[in-house]
Amino acid sequence: MKSFFILSIIALVGTCASPKYTAKIQNLKDSIKIADSSNIMTYANTITARELSILLFQFASKEFEGRKAGEAGEKKAAQFIKAYYQKEGIPSPFGTSNYSQQVPAEFLSKNYSTSENLLAFIEGSTNPEEIVIISAHMDHLGISNNGAIYYGADDDGSGTVALMEMAQAFNQAKKDGHGPKRSIVFLHFTAEEIGKRGSEYYASHPVFPLKNTLVDLNIDMIGRVDNLHKNNDNYIYLIGSDKLSKELHFISEKINNSFFKIDLDYRYNTEQEKNRYYTRSDHYNFASKDIPVIFYFNGEHEDYHQPTDTPDKINYNLLEKRTKLIFATAWQIANQEHRLEIDKKNDILN
Numbered sequence: 001m002k003s004f005f006i007l008s009i010i011a012l013v014g015t016c017a018s019p020k021y022t023a024k025i026q027n028l029k030d031s032i033k034i035a036d037s038s039n040i041m042t043y044a045n046t047i048t049a050r051e052l053s054i055l056l057f058q059f060a061s062k063e064f065e066g067r068k069a070g071e072a073g074e075k076k077a078a079q080f081i082k083a084y085y086q087k088e089g090i091p092s093p094f095g096t097s098n099y100s101q102q103v104p105a106e107f108l109s110k111n112y113s114t115s116e117n118l119l120a121f122i123e124g125s126t127n128p129e130e131i132v133i134i135s136a137h138m139d140h141l142g143i144s145n146n147g148a149i150y151y152g153a154d155d156d157g158s159g160t161v162a163l164m165e166m167a168q169a170f171n172q173a174k175k176d177g178h179g180p181k182r183s184i185v186f187l188h189f190t191a192e193e194i195g196k197r198g199s200e201y202y203a204s205h206p207v208f209p210l211k212n213t214l215v216d217l218n219i220d221m222i223g224r225v226d227n228l229h230k231n232n233d234n235y236i237y238l239i240g241s242d243k244l245s246k247e248l249h250f251i252s253e254k255i256n257n258s259f260f261k262i263d264l265d266y267r268y269n270t271e272q273e274k275n276r277y278y279t280r281s282d283h284y285n286f287a288s289k290d291i292p293v294i295f296y297f298n299g300e301h302e303d304y305h306q307p308t309d310t311p312d313k314i315n316y317n318l319l320e321k322r323t324k325l326i327f328a329t330a331w332q333i334a335n336q337e338h339r340l341e342i343d344k345k346n347d348i349l350n
Helices: 002-013 019-031 037-044 049-059 062-067 072-088 153-175 197-204 246-260 316-335
Strands: 100-103 115-122 127-137 182-189 213-219 235-239 263-265 293-297
Touching: 019 246, 037 153, 037 246, 037 316, 049 072, 049 153, 049 316, 062 072, 072 115, 072 153, 072 182, 100 197, 115 153, 115 197, 127 153, 127 197, 127 316, 153 182, 153 213, 153 316, 182 197, 182 316, 213 316, 246 263, 246 316, 293 316
Parallel strands: 127 182, 127 213, 213 293, 235 263
Antiparallel strands: 100 115, 115 182, 235 293
16 A cells, blocks of 8 residues: 555655655645644544444335435435434534425436435534535435345445434534534435436535535445455545645545554546546536545445445444544544645645
């Protein structure tokens, strides 16, 4: 994994980078001070494998019929998520019992019914207008022609329950008087499986102004291990972290190095790689609007887009550790003294 880290730094700084630019990068790294370091792990540790497992065995069950966008199973799944937020006392951004942003049928692909994105919200204490989005898609592939349910436990049940657990952790911090300075939106997208249509709709009809949206930390499959890592499951692929904000990239690395020491694998962090993962999940609809993103991904495995993607195959201890990494990264962005900036607006780099 060290080789991929080194390659990433070379890509960031350049093999012929001037001493002046190298100094600016070092100054940027040095400027990142961990916010509320005594509290990060206190609340990260409320995220547990056991609770993730309980949620995922419910969410990736036959009751929700594969969660195809706009169909009855996905609507039941959305109600399950909403009920969780209401039980936990985590409000809607609309200030009502409505947690949904409707996505009209005409916006979706042919033969799909009206669907919805689902949003929960924790208001910031000092900069509430500045928004940190943590996202995952809740839809999957439904039921096959021969009646097999596509359970989608990893894709993207793992991301869905990670959002729910992170929301609970941030909410507990707020109850204890340690709530985030900036607001956090937990955004569950519909229709990712039919072309990222739910996130595209949100980016075109944002609930919060995009100019105030600092980042999208997007999760799509973080509960399994791909074939490249069978002998070392302590990894996660990061895609997009350095595209628009090098500060975001170095925040991510500092949080990981300080608390988790997961191998951050950047091999897919290029638009030229054959799978084109950078453009394939919901984060891309934010990146295309110049909003920094990180896409967290465990890679494809033999059960990807198969009915065999079931919750018994999830590595829950690994899911817990990866979720904590994302939580702590969001904590830093939400609580540091200055707002996260894109490179062209970052005074240190310009």
